[in-house]
Amino acid sequence: MTIAAPRRRWVKKNLFGGVWSSLVTIGLGLAIGYVAFVLIRFLATADFTILRRNLALFMVGSFPRPELWRVAVAVLILAVAAGVAGGLINASARLRAHQAGLPVPAPPGPRSLVNGFRRYWPLALLIAVCLLLTETVTPTILVLGAIGILVASSWALARLPYSRWSWSLVVALPFVAYLVLSSSGLGWDKWGGFMLNIFLTVAGILFAFPIGLSLALGRRSSLPIVRTFSVAYIELFRGVPLITLLLLGVFALRLFLPSQLNPSSVTRILVAITIFEAAYIAEVIRGGLQSLPTGQVEAASSLGLSTWKTTRLIVLPQALRATIPAMVGQFISLFKDTTLVAAVGLSDMLNTSSIATSQPEFNARGLARITLPFVALAFWAGSYTMSREARRLERRLGIGER
Amino acid sequence: MTDPKSQPMIQLEKVDKFFGSFQALRDIDLVVGRTEVVVVIGPSGSGKSTLIRCINRLEKHDAGRVIVDGIELTDDVRNIQDVRKETGMVFQQFNLFPHLSVLDNVTLAPRQVRRMGKDESEKLAMKMLTRVRIPEQARKFPGQLSGGQQQRVAIARSLAMQPKIMLFDEPTSALDPEMIKEVLETMEELAATGMTMIVVTHEMGFARAVADRVVFMADGQIVEVGTPEHFFTNPEEERTKLFLSQIL
Numbered sequence: 215m216t217i218a219a220p221r222r223r224w225v226k227k228n229l230f231g232g233v234w235s236s237l238v239t240i241g242l243g244l245a246i247g248y249v250a251f252v253l254i255r256f257l258a259t260a261d262f263t264i265l266r267r268n269l270a271l272f273m274v275g276s277f278p279r280p281e282l283w284r285v286a287v288a289v290l291i292l293a294v295a296a297g298v299a300g301g302l303i304n305a306s307a308r309l310r311a312h313q314a315g316l317p318v319p320a321p322p323g324p325r326s327l328v329n330g331f332r333r334y335w336p337l338a339l340l341i342a343v344c345l346l347l348t349e350t351v352t353p354t355i356l357v358l359g360a361i362g363i364l365v366a367s368s369w370a371l372a373r374l375p376y377s378r379w380s381w382s383l384v385v386a387l388p389f390v391a392y393l394v395l396s397s398s399g400l401g402w403d404k405w406g407g408f409m410l411n412i413f414l415t416v417a418g419i420l421f422a423f424p425i426g427l428s429l430a431l432g433r434r435s436s437l438p439i440v441r442t443f444s445v446a447y448i449e450l451f452r453g454v455p456l457i458t459l460l461l462l463g464v465f466a467l468r469l470f471l472p473s474q475l476n477p478s479s480v481t482r483i484l485v486a487i488t489i490f491e492a493a494y495i496a497e498v499i500r501g502g503l504q505s506l507p508t509g510q511v512e513a514a515s516s517l518g519l520s521t522w523k524t525t526r527l528i529v530l531p532q533a534l535r536a537t538i539p540a541m542v543g544q545f546i547s548l549f550k551d552t553t554l555v556a557a558v559g560l561s562d563m564l565n566t567s568s569i570a571t572s573q574p575e576f577n578a579r580g581l582a583r584i585t586l587p588f589v590a591l592a593f594w595a596g597s598y599t600m601s602r603e604a605r606r607l608e609r610r611l612g613i614g615e616r
Numbered sequence: 617m618t619d620p621k622s623q624p625m626i627q628l629e630k631v632d633k634f635f636g637s638f639q640a641l642r643d644i645d646l647v648v649g650r651t652e653v654v655v656v657i658g659p660s661g662s663g664k665s666t667l668i669r670c671i672n673r674l675e676k677h678d679a680g681r682v683i684v685d686g687i688e689l690t691d692d693v694r695n696i697q698d699v700r701k702e703t704g705m706v707f708q709q710f711n712l713f714p715h716l717s718v719l720d721n722v723t724l725a726p727r728q729v730r731r732m733g734k735d736e737s738e739k740l741a742m743k744m745l746t747r748v749r750i751p752e753q754a755r756k757f758p759g760q761l762s763g764g765q766q767q768r769v770a771i772a773r774s775l776a777m778q779p780k781i782m783l784f785d786e787p788t789s790a791l792d793p794e795m796i797k798e799v800l801e802t803m804e805e806l807a808a809t810g811m812t813m814i815v816v817t818h819e820m821g822f823a824r825a826v827a828d829r830v831v832f833m834a835d836g837q838i839v840e841v842g843t844p845e846h847f848f849t850n851p852e853e854e855r856t857k858l859f860l861s862q863i864l
């Protein structure tokens with residue numbers, strides 16, 4: 215009883231501090247209770263057969279079923295890459311602490327497994343839900359294997375002597391995964407489901423980022439042609455809805471290309487996304503560039519650094535750091551916007567939902583109320599993880615900021 | 617032996633500078649000799665910053681000639697780089713690089729511009745940080761230092777390029793009074809080593825103690841040049857008298 219007293223005081227002070235605050239607390243409490251009730255009733259009574267039958271469709275679209283092992287191998291390879299990256303980040307942080315004469319943190323131990331689950335709980339939730347919906351045991355083995363590999367490689371890399379060259383593994387492994395997935399004619403054109411959304415997001419960012427960066431720098435160039443081109447590009451593509459560009463990509467890109475080149479529809483969509491995203495990334499980076507005090511460039515110039523070195527070593531590290539929140543916001547909206555490809559007939563995860571609900575077995579039974587929340591959960595888990603990671607990164611980079 | 621101060625290090629000949637239609641520098645003639653310390657004073661907006669920024673091409677002069685250690689500043693980027701390698705600059709706002717540690721701030725230019733190795737540049741940096749009396753702060757970030765410490769890091773950062781000339785633009789104006797002294801002492805020690813210096817400052821004590829000559833500017837022009845004794849005992853121009861009466 216005595217232990218509960220401070221808690222009671224907290225409740226009284228923060229939840230029932232006055233008439234209004236009490237009313238708000240009661241009102242919101244009732245609303246939350248109602249939503250929880252509806253949710254539990256839904257989970258208890260709904261029939262998830264449509265998800266169980268179509269789980270593979272949601273995840274990888276119409277990727278040939280006998281070739282699914284490729285997806286499994288790719289997942290395992292990506293797990294190695296993630297583990298290596300995690301281990302290297304840890305090792306380099308410990309090396310830096312050591313060099314700076316600060317207390318060196320311990321390498322990852324059993325506790326970091328718990329921390330990992332807490333850090334990535336939205337993803338863990340999504341994976342758990344997917345595993346509950348599986349009909350065979352193979353996916354569970356795959357997930358456990360992937361986690362095991364991830365943990366093992368991160369522990370190993372954190373303990374091996376740190377070398378910058380190890381980062382090349384992190385770059386190379388995704389390519390290996392891609393080769394495994396796409397060899398024997400299963401290029402990204404055959405991809406679908408959540409895999410396609412993830413691919414379009416990652417590839418879109420990777421292609422658009424350097425272009426956007428060049429445009430942002432081009433906008434400040436001393437050469438009038440470069441400046442005009444950059445401004446024209448940015449203002450043109452920022453003013454056009456993505457869906458218009460996607461439709462143009464599907465139906466009109468051919469007009470601009472030599473006739474021998476006949477890119478597949480996913481490629482055309484990727485081009486459209488890259489063009490669009492580059493303009494937005496350029497604007498985000500411009501904001502970061504503008505936030506930099508002019509004294510920084512003057513100090514670098516007065517030391518004799520060339521324009522290019524000043525940009526690379528002084529301007530960009532600070533400007534890009536300042537853009538992290540906006541940049542991640544941009545990436546999250548791209549991730550969600552990849553569902554627009556459903557409108558041009560690609561079978562991404564959202565489109566898969568309509569494909570599943572129109573199967574003869576499930577047709578006209580209003581099952582979108584089952585499939586759409588699942589799609590929403592997948593996108594929420596991805597987006598929320600990105601924003602959590604961004605906030606973490608911001609906090610970490612905050613050290614030494616003035 | 618000839619007096620080094622009679623050999624010119626910095627020569628400004630009939631320099632004009634415009635910002636749009638506004639003339640910030642008018643017909644500036646000034647020669648600074650080797651190892652000489654020149655203090656520039658004058659009311660706000662008189663063109664003091666613009667003057668010293670023309671010497672390392674942070675501002676481009678519109679007419680006249682600027683010659684630094686025999687190199688004339690033209691549009692040729694190589695000339696500009698050569699002058700900047702020899703000329704350090706310290707700013708009112710320090711302008712340290714906040715994303716780099718103190719040590720990296722100091723080693724950056726020797727490594728990137730002088731192509732010095734890591735170990736050598738760090739040894740040099742520690743030497744410079746010792747000279748400004750803060751070697752123990754090397755691993756910190758600028759944001760973790762006091763204003764006076766930051767300004768001394770900025771001085772060490774410039775010195776690491778082993779310049780022949782140091783330009784100071786109101787180096788103590790952004791500092792709390794108790795930190796001004798430590799920075800002025802550092803500058804005084806630097807002057808004693810024979811560094812050629814141009815210092816824009818309102819610290820008349822420093823001018824009196826360290827300067828070989830004082831330059832008084834107003835409205836983009838040099839109004840009066842003379843030794844500190846001349847300035848503080850019997851200035852000739854009315855404007856100088858008025859200005860000195862306001863700040864002393």
Ligand SMILES: Nc1ncnc2c1ncn2[C@@H]1O[C@H](COP(=O)(O)OP(=O)(O)OP(=O)(O)O)[C@@H](O)[C@H]1O
Pocket residue numbers: 635638640658659660661662663664665666667
């Ligand atoms: N980039 C610029 N664009 C336009 N006008 C400028 C610019 N820089 C300086 N000026 C103008 O030129 C004049 C001289 O400026 P400068 O900064 O050299 O003065 P100052 O003597 O250093 O003054 P303070 O003591 O306030 O620093 C001022 O009137 C200022 O408004």
Ligand SMILES: [Mg+2]
Pocket residue numbers: 664665666785786
């Ligand atoms: Mg000034």
